[in-house]
Every structure is written in structure tokens, then in C-alpha cells.
Amino acid sequence: xxxxxxxxxxxxxxxxxxxxxxxxxxxxxxxxxxxxxxxxxxxxxxxxxxxxxxxxxxxxxxxxxxxxxxxxxxxxxxxxxxxxxxxxxxxxxxxxxxxxxxxxxxxxxxxxxxxxxxxxxxxxxxxxxxxxxxxxxxxxxxxxxxxxxxxxxxxxxxxxxxxxxxxxxxxxxxxxxxxxxxxxxxxxxxxxxxxxxxxxxxxxxxxxxxxxxxxxxxxxxxxxxxxxxxxxxxxxxxxxxxxxxxx
Numbered sequence: 263x264x265x266x267x268x269x270x271x272x273x274x275x276x277x278x279x280x281x282x283x284x285x286x287x288x289x290x291x292x293x294x295x296x297x298x299x300x301x302x303x304x305x306x307x308x309x310x311x312x313x314x315x316x317x318x319x320x321x322x323x324x325x326x327x328x329x330x331x332x333x334x335x336x337x338x339x340x341x342x343x344x345x346x347x348x349x350x351x352x353x354x355x356x357x358x359x360x361x362x363x364x365x366x367x368x369x370x371x372x373x374x375x376x377x378x379x380x381x382x383x384x385x386x387x388x389x390x391x392x393x394x395x396x397x398x399x400x401x402x403x404x405x406x407x408x409x410x411x412x413x414x415x416x417x418x419x420x421x422x423x424x425x426x427x428x429x430x431x432x433x434x435x436x437x438x439x440x441x442x443x444x445x446x447x448x449x450x451x452x453x454x455x456x457x458x459x460x461x462x463x464x465x466x467x468x469x470x471x472x473x474x475x476x477x478x479x480x481x482x483x484x485x486x487x488x489x490x491x492x493x494x495x496x497x498x499x500x501x502x503x504x505x506x507x508x509x
Contacts, residue, residue, distance in 0.1 A: 266374040267333035268436035269317055270392050274488040276320030282488035283318055288470050291384035313377035315435035316389055326490040328451040330392050333374040340371045347410050364407050365400045365449040380435045387463045388499040391454035393439040401442040421504055456497035463494050
């Protein structure tokens, strides 16, 4: 049951989807596909000369968020394994499925369509990570779930005690970071970009309509023009790793 490709989904309020699409295509150097879905709620961020790994979805949640799609050879087999590990089925569709992790994080199992070419670094950054924000009471169980579901990925502690990284094999475009929250509240998820220069990327994003929210140890929290929060992180955009001095 190999994961052949990964997608990060930008989930934003349906009424602000156009604004979100304009921003995220600009910062990733992509163009937006034609909308699809019953309400035109889905679109793909299409790169040049590479395979897409980011999509966008209009949702009813006013805060939006993010989620992961796993492209696999055997969708029913992947779903069955996820359920055995403690996931629940949130929705079945023709050829794909929506699931929830034990902590309630949504993710999807979709058919692999031959994707293999990772998009390049754009403007000194790369959207390469979905961060799953988990309450303390379920953090360890959530780490165990994602580590078991991604059997051929590397699961290792992060740079700080509250982080845990689940890193895919070389070539897969999106990795997972689990962050233990400081309080008990519902699980959420957000997007992370690896940046060669956080301040330069921040300035570029602000020119496109994003706003600074907060600065952390080696990350900066931003809010995009559609109201969704995301992070600019001081990691190598090629490898996804932290500089040695930051570890």
C-alpha cells in the first residue's frame, strides 16, 4: 500500500475562493485550473513542466484550513488500513474517499494518476508541508496514527518538543508536521512554506495582500487575503530541512 503522490489542499471560505486562488497561484508560480465539483468548489494549482501538488477548495467553514490528499494505487486498501488504525469514514465517492484521523483531521484517499515530477522552488520558497495542530490529549495517538499510515515514510521528533515530523521519501512533494497545541481545542491544520529568506518572502506576500500575524523561533505566521493562516518557515526549500544552526 504505497503512497505514490501527495497533495496539500488550501481550504478557504467558498465566498473568498477567487481571492484565495489569486494569492496562492501568485506565491507558488502556478495557474488555476478550471473549477470543478457540483458547486465549482475545487481547482488545481497547475505548475509549468511539473505535476501539481496543491489544490484549493471552497468550504463552508468561515476559517478554512488545510488538509492532505494521498494518491495511491489501491484506494479501498488504503481506506481499509486507515480504518484499522483508528480513522473514520467521512464520505465515500466514486473512486475516492474522505476520512478523519482519530483527532478529527480530514484527509482524502484518491487514485494515483501517474504524478511524479515535483514542482520547483518559486521565488525562494516552496509550499511543502501540512501542519496538523493537535490538542495535547491526543497528540501522541495522532503521531502514532500518521506514522503507521505512512509506512515507508520517516517519522522523527522535530526541533522542539511540541513538533513531530513525518517525512516522505525523496520525490514526494508534501510532508506532515504534527504540532502539539498548548491547550485543549479542536484539531486544525495549516500550510507551511519552506523559505530561503523568511523576511524577503514575507515582504513579497504582503505585497500580494497577506498580513503578518506573529513571529516565532524560526517561523512567521501570516494571514492570506482570504483570511486563512499559514506559516513561513526557515527551512531549506529544496530539502525541507532546518539549517543545522536551528536544530
